[in-house]
Amino acid sequence: MGIFMRDVLGLDMMREAVVHTGNAVLDQDQIEWISMIEYPVENFVRKHEFVLTTGMGCEEDPALFRTFVQDVIDSGATALAVATGRYVYNIPQDVITLAEACEFILVEVPWQTRFSDLIHRVIQLLNDENEANRNKAEALRQRLTTSVLNGCTLEELMDQLYEAIQIPVAISDDEKNVRANCDFDSDVIAALNGERDISVEKLRQPDLPLTEHPLYHHLDQYIVGEKTCYELTILSNSKKQGYLLVMPESAEQLNWFTMHALEHGLTACALYFLTENAVEKTEIRLKDNFVLQLAKDDTALDVKMLSKGELLGYDLTRAYACIVGDFRLKADETDWQDTQDQSGQSSLHSLNYYVQKEITHASQQFDRRTMSSFDEGEVIIFLEIEASGYQETVNHFLDMVERRLHDQLAHVYFAWGIGLHGDGMRAFYESYQEARTALDIHTEEHGFGERTFFEETKVNRLLMNIAGNDALIEMVQETVSPLIDYDRKRQTDLIHTFMTYQKYKGNVSQTARALNLHRQSLLYRLRNIEQLTGLTLVDADDSFMLELSVRLWLLKQFK
Structure with missing residues (x-):
């Protein structure tokens, strides 16, 4: 956060000031502090300072005064004001030429100018600007938070952040798939994801002017070809949810206000993902419980159940085959019940995630509706089928699920039992019972692996009766x-x-x-x-x- 030299020159006490050089950058180079110094400069001047001097110590040595000005320029100061009339009567032409060559703002003020008053007024300007920026950042925080709570989209969130900082921004999920983008270079995103043959270098430490800002240590900087972008990890409940990307034209754009705005944007994104996950988990839980109720409750499929299914996106009037699956870790073939301990529960959650992911993928590939649920290691799937030839449909579906799962879960055995959806008000319950019976008979006889259709178990069911x-x-x-x-x-x-x-x-x-x-x-x-x-x-x-x-x-x- 800072002010510009044009703002300082607008003060009443600067009416008689003469700008010798740097007129072109009066509205570009920011001032973040003001100080007074005489020779030598050494390391007492920092970047973006407005430096005041009387030239004391250099009055009889123009070359020394030129060295003094050169040191101020090298320190990264924004401007130098020289009070002439006692130690320096006129600013030497070679000093003006030096400042002009460096596009440095060199100002001459009368000896009567009181530096203490000037310092007071400049600090007042800085405080006013800082307060305005703080209010602006706080207003942005409130606007972003309110937008998330009101159900805005990620695109709308990025639009608001871009409007505030005027720097291209994008947001991606934890797999680096872009969810929202505002003026961000798509080639840079593709290169970061390894989808473009463009060199990508990650710097060990970000090259930024504001190393003292708390957000600095959370920024990752990438050099992508000839462009630079910065990445912030979005965390929610200590879990990585995605990334916030920003691509300034120069590091100077990442000033205090921008860093605060990014910090608020990061918080809003985390809140968005937290809300999204909560809604998604609630929907998943409702669907999961509904499918379990269909399969395991011997209740009639009445109008109420049909309506509830429709609200969840399920059409219960279609024909479905029931597929029941069990899985076993190859590393533990002695006792499947051992997976019910703490580590086993973690394995179950992980397996459920992968299985559900592949069920969804297979249903999309075959353009078939599915309803699925998980219950203590048991997978229940209702797969949409035609009236005839359903075995081929089921086999193709499970082939795709197993083929992709094998690449990710080579340490797991699967066994499947399949029951055909019949007619009547208890069709889902009855088809589940058939599928479960087929699976139980198969695993007792053959162990884990392969799949069994209920109609193929006639002999075994006969034997069970005798x-x-x-x-x-x-x-x-x-x-x-x-x-x-x-x-x-x-x-x-x-x-x-x-x-x-x-x-x-x-x-x-x-x-x-x-x-x-x-x-x-x-x-x-x-x-x-x-x-x-x-x-x-x-x-x-x-x-x-x-x-x-x-x-x-x-x-x-x-x-």
Whole structure:
């Protein structure tokens, strides 16, 4: 914050002042302080000072006076006023030539000018200007805050900030996607994001005149090609929300008022993101609870539910398939329930974020409506389908979700169960029950991975209905126990080997490829199965008996 030399020359006591040089910059170079000094200058003059002198000590040495003026110019002072008539009678021409060459403001005032009065009046001008700037900054703060609370857009926020500081500004989210832009160079933004082949250099310390301002230590300065921009990180609840970018023509534009304005702009942006996040979280929570209610509450789909769905952006009159998914961290395959501890809850939140992101992306790519929710590691998705051929639609949808998730979450297994949306007032609840049943049957039999449609589980559901027979329980235990004991002692997987062999209808070559085994190794395992169970795999009855026993055991009825 400061005043200009033109303001000082407008004072009554400066009527007789003569401006020898610097007329062109009287309205450009700011004055931030005023001081009086005589030779030598040394380090007693700072940048943007208006310096007063009588030339005392240089009265008999014009060369020394020229050196004195040169030192004042080199200090970065804005102007020098020389009181002539006692120590310096006339300002030497070579000094005027020097000041003119440097575009420095050199002023001559009469000896009668009282420096104390001039200092008092200039400080008064500075105080008035500072107070005006403080009021202006406070008014900007109130205007920005009020605008955010009244629901303004980020574009409107940037327009107000730009209007106040007249410097190009932009705001981006935490992934550096530009949300609002006011006269900012798009090539600079693209270069910062690595989207343009333009050199970008980040300075270790910003090159600014106001190093004492609190905001200085939060500014990052970038040299982008031949341009310079500054970046401020927007924080809300100690979480990075985005960036505020400013691109002045010169560092001199970042004066006290501009720095205060940027500080208020930063606060307003943080408040905006905080408000936006609160609204978004509320909407997500409402949608999440609504989908959970659809899936898990055995209630009728009445007009009230249809209206509520419409308010949340859901059309419940369309046909949907229900997809239920569970996921497991590969690093912890022993007990999925272990993920319910504190670190596991953090993992769940992170997984939910990535899964939801990919569900949204896949639904946009396939132009399909989706409704999704998460409940303690369980993913529930209602996917819009056509009346026929829904399996292909579901598979394409899950293929895209899994393909992109695999790149980000290679340490996670997924398993999916799918139920078809039926007719009636309980369609969402019933399709969820079917999907959950399909998933439970699949994971009990095969573990995590792949996907299961409810209509593919007819045999397993039949077995679940007969699994309570005592004689059958005893038979299953006698048949499967030798295989279980062998697998446990030898760290093998004969049960999985047998079910894969059955899947490929006894084709040894296909089974070996599926298990990634040598043909002879597979034959060795099959002989072990026959010896341990006393059953012959080529005999249809024995093979059926063993598969029935293994399926029942895999349903966890006998563990």
